[in-house]
Amino acid sequence: MNQRRSASRCAELFDILDEVKDPEIPVLSIWDLGILQDVDLENETVRVVITPTYSGCPAMQQITQDIEAALREAGFTSVEIKQQLIPAWTTDWLDADARKRLREFGIAGPGKTACPQCGSTDVTQISEFGSTSCKSLMRCNACQEPFDQFKRF
Numbered sequence: 001m002n003q004r005r006s007a008s009r010c011a012e013l014f015d016i017l018d019e020v021k022d023p024e025i026p027v028l029s030i031w032d033l034g035i036l037q038d039v040d041l042e043n044e045t046v047r048v049v050i051t052p053t054y055s056g057c058p059a060m061q062q063i064t065q066d067i068e069a070a071l072r073e074a075g076f077t078s079v080e081i082k083q084q085l086i087p088a089w090t091t092d093w094l095d096a097d098a099r100k101r102l103r104e105f106g107i108a109g110p111g112k113t114a115c116p117q118c119g120s121t122d123v124t125q126i127s128e129f130g131s132t133s134c135k136s137l138m139r140c141n142a143c144q145e146p147f148d149q150f151k152r153f
């Protein structure tokens, strides 16, 4: 992924889109999350390729609007956003740095569950759905704190 970005002749466009964060997880940009696939400029039109985190995620509409707004503000008025569904987005696309920031924000990353507060792995799932449908509500048995865990896709 980073390779594609550094090889891009549109590095500037990637930088602009770093401003677009996930509305539910403001510490992660759409690039950090692996939603942003590619950006290109063709005849004054910016073409953006995104992969939704999972189909029907309500945040995607907001993200699409935020992409358009960020580019428009940077002077690009013609924007085309294409959704790429294959390969499907997976939480494996979150790198170590993204997982760390997620944890600091109080959300456990996907996969092996550890309490973002105290690091204990002695946790119980309270509900399959947390604050949003892409997270589960968990509770730490060590410190009793409830927390959200990003589901694995």
Ligand SMILES: [Zn+2]
Residues within 6 Å of the ligand: 115, 116, 117, 118, 119, 120, 140, 141, 142, 143, 144, 145
């Ligand atoms: Zn804990």
